[in-house]
Amino acid sequence: MKSVTVTLFILSAFLFLGACKYLFDLKRLGVYPPKQVLKKRATALAGAGGIALIVAIMLSSFV
Numbered sequence: 001m002k003s004v005t006v007t008l009f010i011l012s013a014f015l016f017l018g019a020c021k022y023l024f025d026l027k028r029l030g031v032y033p034p035k036q037v038l039k040k041r042a043t044a045l046a047g048a049g050g051i052a053l054i055v056a057i058m059l060s061s062f063v
Helices: 002-027 035-062
Strands: none
16 A cells, blocks of 8 residues: 555656646747646646645555
């Protein structure tokens, strides 16, 4: 069970890093995907990262 928790922590970190990358891309001028698409991607990655983090915390505290 510990490996599942560690995997979820790592997955949430990668998802948050991906969201940060899209947020930094929003600040640049002349990026190909439109800003609305970048906002949706950043929101989706941050939401998934938050859910993975909450599940990992719950698993690590109960087990």
